[in-house]
Amino acid sequence: MTAPRPSPQADDVSHDITRLLRRLSDEGGDAGLTLDEVRDRLDERAYGLLILLLSIPCLVPGLYGVPQVVGVIVILLAAQMLVGREEPWLPRWFLKLRAKGSWLKAMADFAESKLGWIDRLSRPRLRRFADGPGEKLAAIFMILATATIVLPLTNTVPSVALALLSVGLIQRDGLFVIAGAAVTTAWLTILGAVGTGLLMGAEWATRWLPG
Structure with missing residues (x-):
């Protein structure tokens, strides 16, 4: 007999990120949780937390291969x-994968030691930028930022943008969403300027070629 699926949690922003990850670790115990079970326990902030977890390995400068695969999922x-x-919908085979209890505990320990600043700085504010239409706008910036991850040696900056945007959605903090959108816009502007410069330089150079 299949155990009933837990009912969706209310959107309770009183649970900060480190507490949320610790709760997953405690509920998983030694056996851990399947990714389907993790998703069911993330309430309305599942998108933000999943994207935050996916963006963390992409922060490594010059990493190639992993950001491109992660980018497709994001x-x-x-x-x-x-x-x-x-x-969130994800392939059934992916949802059946199990996160080991030791991995969930390590993730919670890492969050408590390295990500405490997120909980100190973020809080529910400017919610119109982090909920409803604001959430959809954040999704657009996430897609734009992720599109540049596929470029070689350019994964760190857009991953920072993804992390800021996802934290904003998790904590319902519009200021973090705005910061993530600003980083994305600045990054796209820089890439556009560099690309334009290269094209103009190439065009200029061809004028001096013989024939």
Whole structure:
């Protein structure tokens, strides 16, 4: 007999990120949780937390391969946010994967030791930028930021933008969403300027070629 699926949690922003991860670790115990069970325990902030967890390995400068694979999943999640899907859809085989209890504990320990600043600085504010239409706008910036991750040696800055945007959605903090959107905009502007410069330089150089 299959155990009943837990009912979706209310959107309670009183649970900060470190407490949320610790709760997952405690509930998983030694056996851990399947990714489907993790998703069911993340309430309405599942999108934000999943994207935050995916963006962390992409912060490593010059990393190639992993950011490109992760980027596909992030775009899939962000696109679902954009169309208003309440619960993230991921392939069934992916959801059946199990996060070991030791991994969940290590993740919670890491959050408590390294990510405490997020909980200190973030809080519910400017919620119109982190909920409803603001959430959809954040999804657009996530897609734009992720699109640049596929470029070689350019994964760190857009991953910072993804982390800021996802924290904003998790904590319902519009200021973090605005910061993530600003980083994305600045990054796209820089890439556009560099690309334009290279094209103009190439065009200038061809004028001096013989024939």
